[in-house]
Amino acid sequence: MTIVTTATAPPVATATAPPVALYVHVPFCVSLCPYCDFVVYPGAAARGERSRVAAFLAALRVELRLRADALDERFGAPGGSARPALDSLYLGGGTPSLLPADAVAELIALAGERFGLAGGAEVTIEANPGRDERGDARALARAGVTRLSIGAQSLVAGELRRLGRRHRPVDVRDTVVAAREAGVGSVSLDLLYDVPGGRLGTWTDTLDAALDLRPDHLSLYALTLDDPDAEGLTGPSGDHLPTTAGARRWRAAARTGQDDDRAAAQYRHATDRLAAAGWRGYEISNWARPGHESRHNLAYWERRPYEAVGPGAHAFDGAVRRWNAARLDAWIAALVPPDGGEPRLPPGGEERLDAATAGTEAVILGLRTDRGVPIASVSRPPLADAFGWALEAELLEVTDDRILLTTRGRLLSNELFARLV
Numbered sequence: 313m314t315i316v317t318t319a320t321a322p323p324v325a326t327a328t329a330p331p332v333a334l335y336v337h338v339p340f341c342v343s344l345c346p347y348c349d350f351v352v353y354p355g356a357a358a359r360g361e362r363s364r365v366a367a368f369l370a371a372l373r374v375e376l377r378l379r380a381d382a383l384d385e386r387f388g389a390p391g392g393s394a395r396p397a398l399d400s401l402y403l404g405g406g407t408p409s410l411l412p413a414d415a416v417a418e419l420i421a422l423a424g425e426r427f428g429l430a431g432g433a434e435v436t437i438e439a440n441p442g443r444d445e446r447g448d449a450r451a452l453a454r455a456g457v458t459r460l461s462i463g464a465q466s467l468v469a470g471e472l473r474r475l476g477r478r479h480r481p482v483d484v485r486d487t488v489v490a491a492r493e494a495g496v497g498s499v500s501l502d503l504l505y506d507v508p509g510g511r512l513g514t515w516t517d518t519l520d521a522a523l524d525l526r527p528d529h530l531s532l533y534a535l536t537l538d539d540p541d542a543e544g545l546t547g548p549s550g551d552h553l554p555t556t557a558g559a560r561r562w563r564a565a566a567r568t569g570q571d572d573d574r575a576a577a578q579y580r581h582a583t584d585r586l587a588a589a590g591w592r593g594y595e596i597s598n599w600a601r602p603g604h605e606s607r608h609n610l611a612y613w614e615r616r617p618y619e620a621v622g623p624g625a626h627a628f629d630g631a632v633r634r635w636n637a638a639r640l641d642a643w644i645a646a647l648v649p650p651d652g653g654e655p656r657l658p659p660g661g662e663e664r665l666d667a668a669t670a671g672t673e674a675v676i677l678g679l680r681t682d683r684g685v686p687i688a689s690v691s692r693p694p695l696a697d698a699f700g701w702a703l704e705a706e707l708l709e710v711t712d713d714r715i716l717l718t719t720r721g722r723l724l725s726n727e728l729f730a731r732l733v
Contacts, residue, residue, distance in 0.1 A: 337622030390428030397428030508569030
């Protein structure tokens with residue numbers, strides 16, 4: 313089947329523009345989960361006498377100011393017609409809820425001063441639900457946090473142990489209750505499926521228990537066990553850290569306990585269960601009650617510009633994707649030179665997108681959402697050929713003048729996306 317349209321695909325903009333969102337990466341955790349590929353420094357770096365948190369915060373304030381200075385030069389002061397205030401601020405990690413509440417308040421205030429925060433902006437902080445990790449919800453709300461994203465991962469005790477998590481299911485409940493009592497306006501839970509050795513029944517138990525907590529948003533991710541070392545992402549300018557030997561052994565064993573058919577059944581169950589409960593599956597891995605979609609993540613999927621700071625953080629200005637290198641020592645040394653010299657932006661890399669790449673990227677990101685993409689955007693070969701194949705395979709459906717992924721298409725989206733690039 314071939315997609316036929318007389319419309320001309322609209323050009324995809326590759327011009328620079330000011331950010332609508334700001335991401336702050338906080339790279340500390342009490343312990344390192346064996347499946348995690350995020351930039352994380354665990355253990356003594358996160359707390360205690362050898363903690364790196366104070367040095368990190370000092371360098372982070374410098375990077376925020378340097379990035380803001382560059383935006384001032386390009387677009388003028390925040391809040392003006394050429395540079396709107398931010399719609400979203402996201403503190404991710406790692407475990408940013410480990411930061412002292414006054415440090416969180418200072419970061420939010422600095423972001424507001426130098427980048428601008430629009431009235432009603434979404435301000436998210438990620439939290440682990442353990443009692444010694446979740447932070448003080450009331451203090452975070454006073455600091456300006458409006459959305460809490462909780463790394464629950466499972467609500468079955470045995471699965472949490474297999475995943476190397478420190479918390480218990482009751483800790484997730486207590487974290488949600490604390491956020492509600494503090495007046496945090498939106499609460500999200502992260503959950504994993506295709507957990508090694510898991511069953512459809514344990515997944516349905518987790519999903520039912522999660523819904524009983526009455527969150528506003530759910531992010532459901534298939535457990536992926538990648539190898540950033542083999543992908544060349546862990547060098548001095550790479551955005552990942554090398555995988556530890558222990559994590560490598562755990563992943564090798566865990567892969568034997570995963571099952572594609574079981575994962576598909578778990579995803580289909582979630583899709584049906586949440587739809588019946590009135591939730592909107594607005595992106596492949598994300599569901600929300602009406603009005604609680606993540607504005608920050610929507611900026612990514614809609615290819616809107618965003619700024620980012622911290623080790624391993626990624627930014628996009630509409631034409632260039634930029635990242636900071638993951639190594640904490642090199643990041644701090646650039647921003648707070650040990651010799652007292654002038655601070656400079658940290659090491660990293662960038663990729664400038666040409667029009668064709670930007671167009672394909674817009675199609676892939678658009679398909680991840682429940683809005684899909686206009687038919688006109690896939691009219692040129694080779695996109696039309698790939699979409700013809702996907703229609704035959706029942707991965708796509710056409711609604712009015714837009715193309716959407718079916719549930720089967722969401723499950724097999726990586727195969728389609730690989731044909732598009």
